[in-house]
Amino acid sequence: MIQFILNNKIVKTAANSGMTLLDFVRYQQRLTGTKIGCREGDCGACTVLVGTLENDTINYQSITSCISPLGNAHGKHIVTVEGTNLSKKLTAVQLAMKDNYATQCGFCTPGFVVALTGFALSNSEKNYNHALDAISGNICRCTGYKSIEKAAQHVCDKLGNTDENSFNWLIENEFFPEYFKDIPKRLKNLKAKAIQQPKGKYVAGGTDLYVQQADNLVDNAVHLITEKDALKGINTNNGICTIGTNSTVSDLWNHHEINHYFPNLKKHLKLVSSEQIRNMASFGGNLVNASPIGDMTIFFLALNSEITILNDNGTERHLALKNFYKDYKKFDLNEGELLKTIRFKLPTPHSFFNFEKVSKRTHLDIASVNSAILLSVENSMILEAHVSIGGVAAIPKYLHDTSRFLTGKPLTAETILEANEILQNEISPISDVRGSSDYKRLLARQLFFAHFTELFPKQFTLNDFVQHA
Incomplete structure (x- = not known):
């Protein structure tokens, strides 16, 4: 039995765990403010908030409900646009949308309202750039986006540039209704026991599987793994970072220590999907999706990561991520096995890391080509090099030959130009909707050079490279 609080009421349902949360709130609960748009997590019309109880407080995040399995709502507080309403007046976010004429056809408006309400509830600094991040996964088809941006600024002005807006302050200033105060206690009292997981397709966040296989997952048994404790957490110890495969991009984004080791981490991660997807997509899912352009796969390949694989008997094995991929969508994972952790050495003062991506849109798009690099440099000598690249082979590509060539070489333009020649021999791009083979080779070259000009x-x-390439 799936149990959760939906807006201000307790829901208990025997519906299939694999049903999408969107379909449940619309068709079984008749909360039609949550809209059906792309059903791929791209447009944000179906945005809802998910509140998770953590040490007597609720952590709220926005997600796209069209690609989220219903079972993942178990034990949580789910907030649709109806759940943000005050009884007789507009909320501060709704009023900001109205006062700035930020609605045209109105179809996208509920998603924007929920996303900006989530921003008000978040722990992020309440500034304009973070507000725009919060709605990065919401699309307005009526080209009214500038008005929506003004509404986001209006919300920031109302909040003030502070992290200290408490629940009580937000309620008093009409960002959401008073019933939110009682949700932590009510979730505790709900005492939602772990739901019985049937044998079926393993599903974590579902952000890729529900794009590809939604109809099959809705109608058949799924085995949800988001609440498996063994797959959670981000820890650092003795210069090693260990990430549970159920962790999300947002978990990494918000991890203060990891941000210290990677000063440009948020800049890099902002290129990965949207805030709604970053809140729900798991790293394990990204790796086993095995997409040749998986952003986080390319990221972890360049960190020379090792993965731990867990079988259903509790036995573990370890494997270098660069040896995990065999062919297109084929990888070294047996029946009944799950990815448990991703491990890599933390950067040292001599380490340099960079991630680059080219796509048709700057944000919320899949890459044409993406690439990452990790270098260890002392006295202008490259002591260690790891280079990865996506979109130019059948698998997410660790560049063995290029990395080997760079290691032990002087950090000069000549070395980099020679390395590019080796890189070009390692890749085998094909022409597709994201670009021709020649175009992808050009992108691979430019991104490789960009690593060095950026670092x-x-x-x-x-110019040091292009005029000689």
Whole structure:
């Protein structure tokens, strides 16, 4: 039995765990403010908030309900646009949308309202850029986006530039209704026991599987793994970072220590999907999706990561991620096995890491080509190199030959130009909707050069490479 609080009421249902949360709230609960748009998590019309009880407080995040399995709502507080309403007046977010004429056809409006309400509830600094991040997964088809941006600024002005807006302050200032105060206690009292998991397709966040296989997952048994404790958490110890495969991009984004080791982490992660998807998609799912352009796969390949694989008997085995992929959508994972952790060495003062991506849209798009690099450099010598690239082979590609060539070489333009020649021999791009083979080769070259101009701007410019390439 799936149990959760939907807006202000307790829901208990025997519906299939694999049913989408969107279909449940619309068709079984008749909460039609949550709209059906793309059904791929791209448009944000179906945005809802998920509140998770953590140490007597609720952590709220926005997600796209069209690709979220209903079973993942178990034990949570789910908030649709109806659940944000005050009894006789508009909320602060709704009023900001109205006052800035930020609605045209109105179809996208509920999603924007929920996303901005989630921003008000979040722990992020209440500034304009973070507000825009919060609605990065919401699309307005009526080209009214500037008005929506003004509404986001209006919300920021109302909140003030502070992290200290408590539940009580937000309620008093009409960001959401008073019943939110009682949700932590009510979730505790709900005492939702773990639901019985049938044998079926393993599903974590579902953000890729529900795009590809929604009809099959809705009608058949799924085995939800988001609440498996063994697959959770981000920890650092003795220079090693260990990430549970159920962790999300947002978990990494919000991890203060990891941000210290990777100063440009948020800049890199902002290129990965949207905030709603970053809140729900698991790293394990990204790796086993085995997409040749999986952003986080390319990210972890360049960190020379090792993965731990767990079988249903509790036995573990370890494997270098660069040896995990065999062919297109084929990888070294047996029946009944799950990815448990991703491990990599944390950067040292001599380490340099960069991630680059080219796509048709800057944000919320799949890559044409993406690439990452990790270098260890001392006294202008490359002591260690790991380079990965996506979109130019049948698998997410760790560049063995290029990485080997760079190791032990002087950090010079000549070394980088020679390495590019080796890189071009390692890749085999095909022409498809994201670009021709020649175009992808050009992108691979430019992104490879961009790593060095980004990491060593005083030493290299793009002209140092392009005029000789």
